[in-house]
Amino acid sequence: MATEIKTIGVLTSGGDAPGMNAAIRAVVRAALYYGIDCIGIRRGYHGLLNGDFTRLNFESVSDISRRGGTMLYSARSEEFKTPAGQERAVATCKMLGLDALVGIGGDGTFSGLLCLAKRGLSVVGIPGTIDNDIACSSYTIGYDTACNTALESIDKLRDTMQSHERCSVVEVMGHRAGHLALTVGVACGATAVIVPEHPVDYEADLLEPIRRARLAGRTHFMIIVAEGVEGGAYSIGKVIEEATALDTRVTVLGHIQRGGSPSSRDRITATYMGYEAVRLLAEGKTCRVVALQGENYVDYDITEALQMTKSLDQHTYEVMRALTGVH
Numbered sequence: 498m499a500t501e502i503k504t505i506g507v508l509t510s511g512g513d514a515p516g517m518n519a520a521i522r523a524v525v526r527a528a529l530y531y532g533i534d535c536i537g538i539r540r541g542y543h544g545l546l547n548g549d550f551t552r553l554n555f556e557s558v559s560d561i562s563r564r565g566g567t568m569l570y571s572a573r574s575e576e577f578k579t580p581a582g583q584e585r586a587v588a589t590c591k592m593l594g595l596d597a598l599v600g601i602g603g604d605g606t607f608s609g610l611l612c613l614a615k616r617g618l619s620v621v622g623i624p625g626t627i628d629n630d631i632a633c634s635s636y637t638i639g640y641d642t643a644c645n646t647a648l649e650s651i652d653k654l655r656d657t658m659q660s661h662e663r664c665s666v667v668e669v670m671g672h673r674a675g676h677l678a679l680t681v682g683v684a685c686g687a688t689a690v691i692v693p694e695h696p697v698d699y700e701a702d703l704l705e706p707i708r709r710a711r712l713a714g715r716t717h718f719m720i721i722v723a724e725g726v727e728g729g730a731y732s733i734g735k736v737i738e739e740a741t742a743l744d745t746r747v748t749v750l751g752h753i754q755r756g757g758s759p760s761s762r763d764r765i766t767a768t769y770m771g772y773e774a775v776r777l778l779a780e781g782k783t784c785r786v787v788a789l790q791g792e793n794y795v796d797y798d799i800t801e802a803l804q805m806t807k808s809l810d811q812h813t814y815e816v817m818r819a820l821t822g823v824h
């Protein structure tokens with residue numbers, strides 16, 4: 498028979514993402530609905546092994562859904578990766594009377610949850626990262642807001658690039674994956690998009706689209722580069738200047754993409770995922786990751802989820818190539 502869950506902890510770990518607060522709120526409110534107490538662990542696994550916590554109630558999560566960042570802070574912890582660190586984390590869970598833990602973050606967060614599950618704690622993960630690189634889920638909390646934030650900056654860049662008839666090379670976050678860069682590139686109508694999943698052929702993927710656009714009468718150009726591309730935006734900028742003599746400027750959007758008030762999509766997805774995580778625990782399930790597949794919220798075993806791989810959406814890639822004139 499499943500252990501009855503009386504108290505759960507919730508933490509955010511790894512890079513923060515807009516919508517994490519909405520997920521925390523949903524976890525706390527759903528827990529209360531199921532008659533479960535909730536404790537917030539601050540500063541991710543670092544906080545867990547150091548006993549850094551705050552008690553959460555109905556009111557303490559009021560009016561946080563619209564805020565960016567995470568009210569629980571986030572951190573990366575090297576110590577937690579060691580067996581001694583994990584022992585200390587389990588000791589904190591015992592000290593706090595935690596029966597279960599909800600972790601909001603990426604694959605690193607889920608690996609941490611798996612270590613704790615192996616030491617007897619009930620755990621559920623929620624995908625929260627602007628990178629959208631969690632294989633088991635078609636969507637991760639924060640992705641939509643990060644796309645919109647990048648678009649806003651790119652629209653502004655376009656104004657000045659247009660005035661000066663320049664080429665803009667914009668580096669978009671995404672860790673090792675190109676999902677964010679590809680979506681942003683399609684949405685902003687980029688001249689070319691360079692992602693780490695496809696080896697770049699400078700002539701065909703970069704210089705030809707620029708030349709074609711130039712011949713068609715275009716006087717400014719927007720190139721989107723994913724941060725995972727070797728050499729990043731600066732090396733691409735150099736290639737363009739050397740080959741075309743276009744006046745080129747490089748902009749690395751960086752951490753600005755992680756901030757801001759979450760979009761409705763992120764607030765809603767986070768709310769459903771937070772609720773689902775608690776429902777699973779209340780029903781006696783453990784070692785699961787909540788995921789979105791199409792319109793449906795589903796869940797996967799954490800070990801299975803960590804073994805899955807996610808490739809770049811081929812259709813979106815083809816659409817991008819078609820619209821930038823790459824054959």
Ligand code: F6P
Nearest residue numbers: 512626627628670671672673755
């Ligand atoms: O995973 C989210 C992310 O923003 C990645 O896109 C980026 O590579 C990384 O985190 C940056 O991490 P940090 O906040 O440690 O600089």
